[in-house]
Amino acid sequence: xxxxxxxxxxxxxxxxxxxxxxxxxxxxxxxxxxxxxxxxxxxxxxxxxxxxxxxxxxxxxxxxxxxxxxxxxxxxxxxxxxxxxxxxxxxxxxxxxxxxxxxxxxxxxxxxxxxxxxxxxxxxxxxxxxxxxxxxxxxxxxxxxxxxxxxxxxxxxxxxxxxxxxxxxxxxxxxxxxxxxxxxxxxxxxxxxxxxxxxxxxxxxxxxxxxxxxxxxxxxxxxxxxxxxxxxxxxxxxxxxxxxxxxxxxxxxxxxxxxxxxxxxxxxxxxxxxxxxxxxxxxxxxxxxxxxxxxxxxxxxxxxxxxxxxxxxxxxxxxxxxxxxxxxxxxxxxxxxxxxxxxxxxxxxxxxxxxxxxxxxxxxxxxxxxxxxxxxxxxxxxxxxxxxxxxxxxxxxxxxxxxxxxxxxxxxxxxxxxxxxxxxxxxxxxxxxxxxxxxxxxxxxxxxxxxxxxxxxxxxxxxxxxxxxxxxxxxxxxxxxxxxxxxxxxxxxxxxxxxxxxxxxxxxxxxxxxxxxxxxxxxxxxxxxxxxxxxxxxxxxxxxxxxxxxxx
Numbered sequence: 197x198x199x200x201x202x203x204x205x206x207x208x209x210x211x212x213x214x215x216x217x218x219x220x221x222x223x224x225x226x227x228x229x230x231x232x233x234x235x236x237x238x239x240x241x242x243x244x245x246x247x248x249x250x251x252x253x254x255x256x257x258x259x260x261x262x263x264x265x266x267x268x269x270x271x272x273x274x275x276x277x278x279x280x281x282x283x284x285x286x287x288x289x290x291x292x293x294x295x296x297x298x299x300x301x302x303x304x305x306x307x308x309x310x311x312x313x314x315x316x317x318x319x320x321x322x323x324x325x326x327x328x329x330x331x332x333x334x335x336x337x338x339x340x341x342x343x344x345x346x347x348x349x350x351x352x353x354x355x356x357x358x359x360x361x362x363x364x365x366x367x368x369x370x371x372x373x374x375x376x377x378x379x380x381x382x383x384x385x386x387x388x389x390x391x392x393x394x395x396x397x398x399x400x401x402x403x404x405x406x407x408x409x410x411x412x413x414x415x416x417x418x419x420x421x422x423x424x425x426x427x428x429x430x431x432x433x434x435x436x437x438x439x440x441x442x443x444x445x446x447x448x449x450x451x452x453x454x455x456x457x458x459x460x461x462x463x464x465x466x467x468x469x470x471x472x473x474x475x476x477x478x479x480x481x482x483x484x485x486x487x488x489x490x491x492x493x494x495x496x497x498x499x500x501x502x503x504x505x506x507x508x509x510x511x512x513x514x515x516x517x518x519x520x521x522x523x524x525x526x527x528x529x530x531x532x533x534x535x536x537x538x539x540x541x542x543x544x545x546x547x548x549x550x551x552x553x554x555x556x557x558x559x560x561x562x563x564x565x566x567x568x569x570x571x572x573x574x575x576x577x578x579x580x581x582x583x584x585x586x587x588x589x590x591x592x593x594x595x596x597x598x599x600x601x602x603x604x605x606x607x608x609x610x611x612x613x614x615x616x617x618x619x620x621x622x623x624x625x626x627x628x629x630x631x632x633x634x635x636x637x638x639x640x641x642x643x644x645x646x647x648x649x650x651x652x653x654x655x656x657x658x659x660x661x662x663x664x665x666x667x668x669x670x671x672x673x674x675x676x677x678x679x680x681x682x683x684x685x686x687x688x689x690x691x692x693x694x695x696x697x698x699x700x701x702x703x704x705x706x707x708x709x710x711x712x713x714x715x716x717x718x719x720x721x722x723x724x725x726x727x728x729x730x731x732x733x734x735x736x737x738x739x740x741x742x743x744x745x746x747x748x
Contacts, residue, residue, distance in 0.1 A: 237480035346365065
């Protein structure tokens with residue numbers, strides 16, 4: 197249970213919801229046991245009272261009848277409010293877990309997350325966290341309710357006859373411990389495998405859907421379908437094994453309930469024969485014992501899937517236990533030269549691959565600089581260093597005259613607007629995507645900027661309300677590119693960094709875009725990363741990189 201303790205501690209803010217739900221579950225379960233127990237006694241006592249007219253007239257039908265109705269109403273109402281309360285507690289806990297997980301995920305720099313696929317992180321954020329509802333909803337609360345119920349009902353039967361109370365307590369203890377432990381042991385490995393199989397199936401499905409066009413083009417659709425079906429079949433086989441375990445534990449629980457009821461009946465018959473127990477109470481005992489197993493009936497299935505819950509918890513802790521390589525100070529710094537960029541003898545490597553070697557760059561405020569070089573020459577790595585997504589190994593990197601390590605994160609982000617590759621758009625409207633850069637931007641400002649970039653025609657009748665689709669899939673490649681440029685330009689930062697802004701654009705559109713970039717904020721420092729050599733004469737500096745070195 198060690199791996200689950202952090203998640204149990206997260207229950208503290210919602211402890212009263214959990215305890216109230218458990219209390220209602222206890223009331224519901226006791227009402228259900230009381231209903232069956234009292235009904236058994238009432239039917240038997242009524243039959244015995246009908247033996248003679250005198251006993252029939254003397255029998256009190258109203259009180260037990262009212263008790264049966266009371267237990268029935270309490271069970272129905274308790275069940276309803278117990279479900280509402282426990283599910284409300286669980287949903288609150290899951291919502292808190294998602295916030296807790298994202299709060300640990302968001303600070304991690306790309307160096308920490310580069311080994312994880314986006315779909316894998318999404319799977320952990322949704323599916324693995326959802327798997328923890330088994331812990332809250334089916335393990336902790338029912339186990340507590342079962343323990344309290346077993347003690348109370350055993351004490352009641354102990355008051356009727358000590359031997360009956362002892363029998364029920366031992367039977368519930370064995371059934372509530374050994375059978376769930378057996379289910380956990382049999383299902384632990386398979387449950388853990390199910391987490392991996394389900395994750396693999398989701399990743400394959402997402403890749404299949406996203407890459408369907410390419411799969412069609414290369415006639416690889418059938419092969420991917422077969423691999424997807426194989427993943428699905430593997431998961432189904434694991435689910436079948438878990439179903440067999442469920443069948444075994446359910447059968448054992450039924451057998452335990454039947455044997456215990458039979459033994460209670462034998463003891464009860466002996467007590468009736470020796471006149472230590474009223475005949476009507478024999479039915480009460482039998483029905484009480486039989487109903488009491490409802491308290492432990494759900495535990496084997498819950499503990500059977502505890503291995504799956506543990507695996508999901510380990511997946512989450514794999515992320516939350518990591519710490520970012522980048523530590524940002526809390527105190528703001530005085531930016532002495534807004535818009536200045538300086539790299540001084542910088543060495544940088546991804547793992548063991550050296551991509552920048554002794555690179556020095558000086559960009560003064562307001563300068564327009566082109567950083568050119570072949571693919572793999574280290575151009576985009578400079579963006580990662582300026583943004584502190586990665587840590588260089590040697591030299592100094594300064595923004596605005598201040599070392600990037602001295603900036604609080606938000607203040608560093610305020611120093612620059614960046615267009616990276618590929619352009620990331622979010623499902624929503626053009627307005628909502630642009631307002632990520634400036635929430636206070638007016639429609640007039642956004643429309644004016646889009647007009648300068650030659651994008652007003654694509655707005656159509658919807659204007660800024662036009663939906664871009666998931667990842668911008670409702671736009672063409674050139675439209676996505678220009679919308680990303682517009683978003684970067686809209687941010688009023690001292691430095692604007694554009695990575696391959698004209699890639700994929702025709703000559704006319706590329707010229708229009710660059711004219712807009714140069715004229716929109718004339719005093720803004722501009723760093724353009726490109727491998728094209730056309731139009732370099734308009735820049736104040738042209739810095740060439742080759743294999744991680746600057747060519748002077």
